[in-house]
Amino acid sequence: MKKSIWMILLMSIPMMSTAQITWENNDKEEETKAEEQKANPDKKYLEGAVPVVDGKVVFRKTFDAPGKTAFQIYNIVGKYFQDVTREEDQISSKIVDADTTTYTINAFYEEWMVFSSNALSLDRTRFFYTLQAICENGKVTVNMSNIRYLYDEHRNPQRLKAEDWIVDEESLNKKKTKLLPIRGKFRRKTIDRKDFLFNKLEELLK
Numbered sequence: 001m002k003k004s005i006w007m008i009l010l011m012s013i014p015m016m017s018t019a020q021i022t023w024e025n026n027d028k029e030e031e032t033k034a035e036e037q038k039a040n041p042d043k044k045y046l047e048g049a050v051p052v053v054d055g056k057v058v059f060r061k062t063f064d065a066p067g068k069t070a071f072q073i074y075n076i077v078g079k080y081f082q083d084v085t086r087e088e089d090q091i092s093s094k095i096v097d098a099d100t101t102t103y104t105i106n107a108f109y110e111e112w113m114v115f116s117s118n119a120l121s122l123d124r125t126r127f128f129y130t131l132q133a134i135c136e137n138g139k140v141t142v143n144m145s146n147i148r149y150l151y152d153e154h155r156n157p158q159r160l161k162a163e164d165w166i167v168d169e170e171s172l173n174k175k176k177t178k179l180l181p182i183r184g185k186f187r188r189k190t191i192d193r194k195d196f197l198f199n200k201l202e203e204l205l206k
Contacts, residue, residue, distance in 0.1 A: 040177075045188050047176040050166055057162040059144040059194045065205040066138055073135040074103040076204055077142075081107040081131060084197070089114070091126065103135035113149070113193070115185050125186070126150035131197070142201065144194055149186060166190055 050057055065073050078098055085093040089112040096106040113127035130146045147162035164170060171183035179187060 042179050042184075042188070045179060045184070045191055046172060047168055049191055050162070050168065050171075050187060052163070052167060055163065056145060057147050057167065059198075060141065061198055062139055062141045063198075063202055063205050064139050068138065068205070070103040070135045070137050071100075073140045073205065074098075074100070074105065074133075077133045077135060077140055077201065078105050080201060080204055081105055081133070084109065084131075087111070096130075105131075105133040105135075107131045113186075113189050115189065126153065127190075127193070140205070142198065144197070147190065160186070162190070 051059065053060070065076075068076075078095070081095055084090070085095070085107070091110045091112065093109040093111060094107065096108050098105045108128075108130050110126060110128050113125050115123040115125070117123070126149065128146070128148045128150075129144055132143045132145070134141045147166075149158075149160040149162075149165070151158045151160060165183055166187040168176065171180050171187040172178065173180065179185075
């Protein structure tokens, strides 16, 4: 009996060691990512951060919502899309259509994107985009597209499309290692806004 117990203990040692190695590797990976981010704060905004689909900038993500029906997800997403239209920096945003037969929601947003603000100056642009949600049982796919900007409208109005302004070829240096000063600030803020919206939605669907 004692021999059997010792055999079990001995057999478990390699498994424990393997688990420990896995934990250590994960810790090292996280430390490496943190160090890379610290060394280059713009790393997340560099090559590949702005996806292009059929010539158009489209941020797309499928969110899992285990145990929820398409109708339940439709209600959660619809309420959130509506809540966004009431945020402080919104200008003229609205739900364009919401179809309960296909569980699809389309919303249009016009809001202020602020680059910098102080007592002497305000650097901002009007930011336009659409959000589309396609709800199914257990998941929803969200697209952020039709992205454009109206910049410096009171002095020298510039109407800018994401495809001409924030894609890799237009907003990064030739080596794809740095953001260009002007275009880069649009790219950075757009990605930040997308991350905020998608992260919040992911939280609501848990």
